[in-house]
Amino acid sequence: MKKTALIMAGGRGERFWPKSRKNLPKQFLSLTDDGKTMIQLTVERILPLVAMEDIYIATNRDYKRLVREQLPDLPEENILCEPVGRNTAPCIGLGAVHMAKRYGDAVMIVLPSDHLIKYNSIFLSAVSDACAVAEQGANLVTLGITPDAPETGYGYIKFDPGRTSGRALAVERFVEKPDLETAKEYLASEQYLWNSGMFIWKVSSILGNLEKYLPDTYAGLARIQQAIGTPAQEEVLEREFQGFQSVSIDYGVMEKAEDIYILSGSFGWDDVGSWLAIERHRTSNEFGNVLSGDIVAIDTTDCIIQGEGKLIATVGLEDLIVVDSPDATLICKKDRAGDIKKVLENLRMCNREEYL
């Protein structure tokens, strides 16, 4: 069966401020040594399995220009623009109806555009196995990450080691982000994987699940599908999306559906959740600094410094994140990276939209 991919690129993350902005979110930034942006890496990674013409990008209208600039080889009609963000269920549904219209049925690989994966071949092998499981009739398939810490920032998936389908394990249940105690129990039990947000299923299968668990959304998606290629396409898309409830595929479908399988693999997954991730993906110098741009660092250790044009000189610093941008400079203690959002709250409160 034809393999397709839907790459979700509508996110508006704040955690890479001041480089990431409303008009330039994380998936369009380059955070690795190779200079490629996150979305470019995501497309490149899946190309051995899915032809460029079968890759779809779901994004916000505002980012269409960025997608075209960063992915010039992608057919323009494969860029699906959501009129408004309604979380992942409508987004995935939009991809599914376009694929249903074009291919009838297909295996659909759903990928976030802002994660990094270290070992592409291991990843591709897991995706390939997942495709086989989906094609052989499993309802829904997902990729899970073996936890190495009691993370409270991720959802978890409990699997049943007794039920398998090839390399895939049956999913017992999806659980939301746990508190630390619960996360520690999950980690110790060795029966939980992190929810990676990557899914593999047949187009027909996900549409069936949407019909069952989110019937209103499904009805709207069906109207969108009917309008594809007609003069009413844009108008219908606009109207239906405005009416959709905002719901994640996890909450709307995965937590309710049955016959779900999960594949895990040690492919070096990283959701690149903050500036700290830079240290895992860029080369540090002998003093533990990750530097880019024009930096003079005197007695400076274990810092992340991202210049941009202007010279940055540091003396006697440790464990700091310094990020320059054309109109704003961030200086943040490493263990406070999670509080960069407080800067944005302050800016929002002061109506300083130009910095968001």
Added chain:
Amino acid sequence: MKKTALIMAGGRGERFWPKSRKNLPKQFLSLTDDGKTMIQLTVERILPLVAMEDIYIATNRDYKRLVREQLPDLPEENILCEPVGRNTAPCIGLGAVHMAKRYGDAVMIVLPSDHLIKYNSIFLSAVSDACAVAEQGANLVTLGITPDAPETGYGYIKFDPGRTSGRALAVERFVEKPDLETAKEYLASEQYLWNSGMFIWKVSSILGNLEKYLPDTYAGLARIQQAIGTPAQEEVLEREFQGFQSVSIDYGVMEKAEDIYILSGSFGWDDVGSWLAIERHRTSNEFGNVLSGDIVAIDTTDCIIQGEGKLIATVGLEDLIVVDSPDATLICKKDRAGDIKKVLENLRMCNREEYL
């Protein structure tokens, strides 16, 4: 006797980098809440004692434009431009010969242009007393600062409490910057004052001392004096300055001369030796931060942050100095302010003159 002032403004300090540059040294910066530059404050401070037309500025040619901009009321002919910097003895000598030519004799108050004084009226009272002592025939008079710490960065002056002239004490000797142990002894002895670099003497008297202790310099100065107002003035100035040895007034004259008196006063003197001085002269907020410019400071305490146009956002910082400038940003741990010069060494080594 007429009172005149010579304000020395030829320095090229590095300690306020990146705001201070070769083409904009510290004396032309504003480091206080009132927005006035150091040299403007120096002139303003002495005006109750010396008329503007009797104030001379000795500076480098490169800074003549800055002096005129910042002191528009000062007669242009009172700006004395040294062709090259030869330390304070030739600089003071140049002022003295101009004053000798114009006034015959006068009381000459010599002031650095890059110090701050908190209590102007106490200062003026000390200077006024010093003028009287000089006029009454003391060879040389200087202002001393009562030490409140064993500073190793200043020269010291030992006085003889047994010999006085009015409020002035006789100087026993000038001593160079001591090591910490010696500085502690000086402090404990209560017989030493810091050398402030401020002097009061008759023009005839300093010229007599220059003739005695630096006869070659004096001979050159005499030729400069003869040429003042003639077509050869610039040419003679250029030639003589090139030939002068570089020597400080302390080393060249004060350490050798006799009949020196010193006046001390609690006028809140500060040589503004580094960015840390900012905390003594600007208002801190409730978190101990001295902020200027466009700053969003989250959980930031005891920091000095000087913005310039661009937004600076900080999260979780303490005890840092952050200074932005159009082409360079400095981030320095407070207790490492003395090592800002290492940044400049690095820039010099890399031939990055544009940043110096």
